[in-house]
Amino acid sequence: xxxTPAQIEAMVQANAAALGLRIAVEHKPGVIAFVTLAxxxxxxxxxxxxxxxxxxxxxxxxxxxxxxxx
Amino acid sequence: xxxxxIAAKVRSGELSASSVVQSSLALIAATDPKxxxxxxxxxxxxxxxxxxxxxxxxxxxxxxxxxxxxxxxxFDIAGLPTLAxxxxxxxxxxxxxxxxxxxxxxxxxxxxxxxxxxxxxxYGFTTENSHYGPTRNPHDLTRISGGSSxxxxxxxxxxxxxxxxxxxTNGSIRVPSSLCGVFGLKPTYGRLPRLGSYPFVAxxxxxxxxxxxxADLAFAYDAMQGPxxxxxxxxxxxxxxxxxxLGGRTDGLRIAVLGGWFREMAMPEALAAVxxxxxxxxxxxxxxxxxxxxxxxxxxxxxxxxxxxxxLADLKTRAQDxxxxxxxxxxxxxxxxAAWIVQAQRVRHAFARQLARAFETVDVLLAPATPCxxxxxxxxxxxxxxxxxxxxxxxxxxxxxxxxxxxPVVAVPLWGCNPAAPHLPIGVQVIAAPWREDLALxxxxxxxxxxxxxxxxxxxN
Numbered sequence: 001x002x003x004t005p006a007q008i009e010a011m012v013q014a015n016a017a018a019l020g021l022r023i024a025v026e027h028k029p030g031v032i033a034f035v036t037l038a039x040x041x042x043x044x045x046x047x048x049x050x051x052x053x054x055x056x057x058x059x060x061x062x063x064x065x066x067x068x069x070x
Numbered sequence: 071x072x073x074x075x076i077a078a079k080v081r082s083g084e085l086s087a088s089s090v091v092q093s094s095l096a097l098i099a100a101t102d103p104k105x106x107x108x109x110x111x112x113x114x115x116x117x118x119x120x121x122x123x124x125x126x127x128x129x130x131x132x133x134x135x136x137x138x139x140x141x142x143x144x145f146d147i148a149g150l151p152t153l154a155x156x157x158x159x160x161x162x163x164x165x166x167x168x169x170x171x172x173x174x175x176x177x178x179x180x181x182x183x184x185x186x187x188x189x190x191x192x193y194g195f196t197t198e199n200s201h202y203g204p205t206r207n208p209h210d211l212t213r214i215s216g217g218s219s220x221x222x223x224x225x226x227x228x229x230x231x232x233x234x235x236x237x238x239t240n241g242s243i244r245v246p247s248s249l250c251g252v253f254g255l256k257p258t259y260g261r262l263p264r265l266g267s268y269p270f271v272a273x274x275x276x277x278x279x280x281x282x283x284x285a286d287l288a289f290a291y292d293a294m295q296g297p298x299x300x301x302x303x304x305x306x307x308x309x310x311x312x313x314x315x316l317g318g319r320t321d322g323l324r325i326a327v328l329g330g331w332f333r334e335m336a337m338p339e340a341l342a343a344v345x346x347x348x349x350x351x352x353x354x355x356x357x358x359x360x361x362x363x364x365x366x367x368x369x370x371x372x373x374x375x376x377x378x379x380x381x382l383a384d385l386k387t388r389a390q391d392x393x394x395x396x397x398x399x400x401x402x403x404x405x406x407x408a409a410w411i412v413q414a415q416r417v418r419h420a421f422a423r424q425l426a427r428a429f430e431t432v433d434v435l436l437a438p439a440t441p442c443x444x445x446x447x448x449x450x451x452x453x454x455x456x457x458x459x460x461x462x463x464x465x466x467x468x469x470x471x472x473x474x475x476x477x478p479v480v481a482v483p484l485w486g487c488n489p490a491a492p493h494l495p496i497g498v499q500v501i502a503a504p505w506r507e508d509l510a511l512x513x514x515x516x517x518x519x520x521x522x523x524x525x526x527x528x529x530x531n
Binding site: 011012015016019020021022023024027030031032033034035038041042044045046047048050054055056058061063 | 409
């Protein structure tokens with residue numbers, strides 16, 4: 001279900017406060033427009049049915065120390 | 071002259087690297103006031119390096135001997151701050167050494183002559199950079215060059231250098247290749263190391279070359295391959311040279327056109343270009359994928375969130391110094407719920423598996439690189455598939471689903487596909503399975519050999 005404009009604005013305010021990110025008055029309409037666009041994208045992404053085999057693509061790669069190991 | 075010809079003549083002694091570099095520098099001086107591809111020209115460094123190549127005892131072994139090249143200004147260049155198209159990074163310390171790919175190009179004999187314009191922090195498809203001015207399309211100076219590697223596409227199209235390097239996160243090599251009428255290679259994700267380049271979205275960033283011929287692309291690509299243990303995203307594969315494979319036959323390859331999204335979001339000129347390529351390759355086969363829009367949405371969300379987090383400290387303290395065209399988008403990206411981003415990564419994974427299944431029955435897929443030819447600078451809206459869409463973001467509609475899953479692509483330029491603007495090129499993506507850059511290059515070489523895909527130097531009228 002799509003987020004309403006009021007829900008988008010509330011999310012912007014709450015998440016900005018949580019991050020300590022000040023949104024200047026002149027940037028607010030643009031930020032809300034882009035979060036609204038992202039929400040529409042998220043609706044498509046969240047609507048895809050996935051299984052446990054669909055793991056995250058953000059796979060961590062361990063970092064080995066330089067030089068020979070003991 | 072193309073890079074392969076220059077290198078052959080420098081190796082044989084018919085031309086000196088010094089004269090080649092002087093010609094390139096003179097052409098940049100004469101043409102860049104119109105094009106605005108360069109943000110730095112490294113005349114002193116290039117002339118010095120050319121002298122070294124001319125005296126090199128093993129000059130005859132250098133595959134790119136004396137070939138001038140330039141790089142998007144997100145590659146580290148020793149002694150310069152790495153701008154990544156921004157005003158903010160002017161304050162950064164100069165790079166202490168060149169990016170790894172610059173070093174590999176120079177080890178093959180190529181000569182760095184400058185740094186190139188781009189969208190700020192690579193977040194854009196147009197190179198309408200408010201800090202450094204727009205890079206203009208050499209084939210029509212009123213139009214965009216594409217982006218974010220706009221300087222890289224334009225410098226090759228203008229004939230300033232035969233090879234440039236750029237980056238591609240969502241289409242930033244393929245879009246300027248398409249709009250500027252040059253060949254571009256986005257290798258498999260993880261193929262080329264990114265050490266010494268300014269990141270945009272580590273989950274999606276690729277580096278690759280632009281050139282005016284497929285052979286030039288292959289020579290540059292081959293020179294840059296190889297593992298880099300300090301780069302966690304690099305696949306650590308041994309080099310798999312491609313340049314000797316370009317003349318291979320393509321009639322045994324299973325080739326298909328991508329349908330669905332890739333035709334619905336394309337204007338008539340883009341469809342005409344793909345259809346011409348399909349006809350030249352003798353295929354009528356169509357492959358329909360599902361959930362392409364979800365893959366594109368996943369790329370959008372990952373890009374937005376990951377890039378914003380990278381710049382969060384500056385967004386908190388100096389948001390006014392960001393590019394006005396992307397500042398609000400960066401601010402927005404910091405505010406997205408984590409679940410959207412994690413799910414986007416999972417969707418990406420599922421889409422990659424769908425394509426892997428498709429590649430069990432085909433070798434190469436074809437799709438337009440951009441929905442249309444280059445729009446006029448400042449264009450805000452496009453009408454695509456009956457929808458009024460923001461022009462700048464829409465230039466990546468057809469590239470994002472492919473880079474989202476890291477497939478190798480060669481963008482090939484065609485001409486005359488838009489009867490109203492026959493002087494403008496448009497690109498077709500030749501897409502292969504992971505690690506099969508050789509197949510995409512081979513098909514691109516066949517299209518070039520047939521005379522269908524060409525990259526002439528712009529007249530700059």
